[in-house]
Every structure is written in C-alpha cells, then in structure tokens.
C-alpha cells in the first residue's frame with residue numbers, strides 16, 4: 001500500500017472510532033423518572049417527569065402510558081421543562097386506578113439521536 005493510501009485509511013479508522021465513542025456517550029439515556037421505575041405510589045400522579053442524560057427535543061419526543069388492562073391512558077403533550085432541557089414532563093389527564101402502568105418513551109436528543117425505552121410503576 002502506498003503511504004498516502006495508508007494515511008487515508010488510518011484517518012478513516014480514527015474517524016469511525018471517534019464517531020462510535022461520541023455516539024456511546026451522547027445519546028439521551030433515561031436516568032431518573034417520577035414516579036420512579038417500579039415505584040408503588042399511593043396517589044395518582046398528575047404528571048410524569050422523565051430525566052435524561054442530555055437535552056431532548058420535545059417536538060420529536062413523546063410518551064405513551066398504558067394501563068393495567070393494556071388500554072391507553074390519556075396524556076397531554078410531552079413538554080421540556082422550562083428550566084431543564086434534559087427533563088420531559090407529560091401531564092396525566094385522568095386519575096389512575098390501582099394497578100401497574102407502563103411508560104413507553106421515545107426521544108430525540110439535541111444531537112439528533114433517537115433513543116427509546118420503557119419502564120413500569122404501580123398505583124396502590
């Protein structure tokens with residue numbers, strides 16, 4: 001291989017590893033939530049708060065809340081907290097009966113990467 005070609009190859013490998021490293025650290029991972037994952041709350045929550053590892057774009061982010069019988073629970077639009085771009089707030093529009101609820105979330109972080117996941121909590 002000619003030296004020039006070798007340099008280009010090395011530069012390419014360097015870029016790929018750099019991108020992979022940035023991707024691993026830059027995605028918005030769910031770090032905390034209210035009600036917390038697997039929590040048992042006694043009062044029906046009026047909102048869900050999801051805290052991520054980096055800023056999220058609320059226009060491209062959302063949450064669905066599913067009740068114990070698999071039916072969708074009415075929620076308002078997911079909005080970013082006015083003073084914390086890593087926090088997504090979702091109003092819960094109806095009182096939750098006792099049972100286990102599943103929160104399925106998808107977000108686009110400020111760097112444009114998509115992540116998604118789900119967790120559960122229970123109402124006593």
Ligand SMILES: [Cu+2]
Nearest residue numbers: 026027111113
């Ligand atoms: Cu990312």
